[in-house]
Amino acid sequence: MFQEPDGATPLDPDEMLGLKFKYVTTRGELDELEQANIEDGLSWVSRRRGGSVFDDGFIRTLHKKLFGDVWAWAGEYRLTEKNIGIDPFHIPVQLRLLLDNASYWLENQTFPPLEAAARFHHRLVQIHLFPNGNGRHARIATDIMLEEMYDHPPIAWASGFNLQADNERRQNYIAALRAADAGDFRALLAFVDTPGY
Ligand SMILES: Nc1ncnc2c1ncn2[C@@H]1O[C@H](COP(=O)(O)OP(=O)(O)OP(=O)(O)O)[C@@H](O)[C@H]1O
Ligand SMILES: [Mg+2]
Numbered sequence: 001m002f003q004e005p006d007g008a009t010p011l012d013p014d015e016m017l018g019l020k021f022k023y024v025t026t027r028g029e030l031d032e033l034e035q036a037n038i039e040d041g042l043s044w045v046s047r048r049r050g051g052s053v054f055d056d057g058f059i060r061t062l063h064k065k066l067f068g069d070v071w072a073w074a075g076e077y078r079l080t081e082k083n084i085g086i087d088p089f090h091i092p093v094q095l096r097l098l099l100d101n102a103s104y105w106l107e108n109q110t111f112p113p114l115e116a117a118a119r120f121h122h123r124l125v126q127i128h129l130f131p132n133g134n135g136r137h138a139r140i141a142t143d144i145m146l147e148e149m150y151d152h153p154p155i156a157w158a159s160g161f162n163l164q165a166d167n168e169r170r171q172n173y174i175a176a177l178r179a180a181d182a183g184d185f186r187a188l189l190a191f192v193d194t195p196g197y
Helices: 027-047 056-067 088-108 113-127 134-149 168-181 186-192
Strands: none
Touching: 027 056, 027 134, 056 088, 056 134, 088 113, 113 134, 113 168, 113 186, 168 186
């Protein structure tokens, strides 16, 4: 229905029915509604008490807070196959495994903060938990991990660009994720290391 940039996942008709605003006709209108929701969600993130980023309940609640005003299925795991992402049947177990690994990396200082962030972010979007909003949700979840678990500043994901639109920064981001799919994290490490804050 909407024109998606490279590296995004289109919604199927059932998922489109979950749109809570029936008058939306353009991608721009949808982006604005989602952006307003995300801003409320971010203020919830900073006000909340408790809720660890390594808890799968928190991961789902976070998606609901970021997208729940716009999408009825926010916070609920994907049930359909997408061009990106694992078989939906394996989502709960693969997420649990990632969160346990990430918690182990922290405890054992396996990776410097930005490398842990790159690996955590990549696997989260590769699993592709939800029908939509995975990129934005996983960028925010990664920043929460950095700030709350590593006491490290957040990543300059957009770095002056609009990461949702096709431009050089997004092309680098998607290319870096594809290299990470093949096990090569160098480009993603360089990407998250861009100073900007
Ligand atoms: N080859 C890939 N491997 C892993 N993750 C990918 C790959 N291609 C894209 N992604 C991730 O999937 C996201 C797109 O998924 P989705 O549309 O659910 O997220 P979004 O937040 O709605 O979109 P976006 O961040 O693209 O605006 C991208 O932002 C990126 O994080
Ligand atoms: Mg999308």
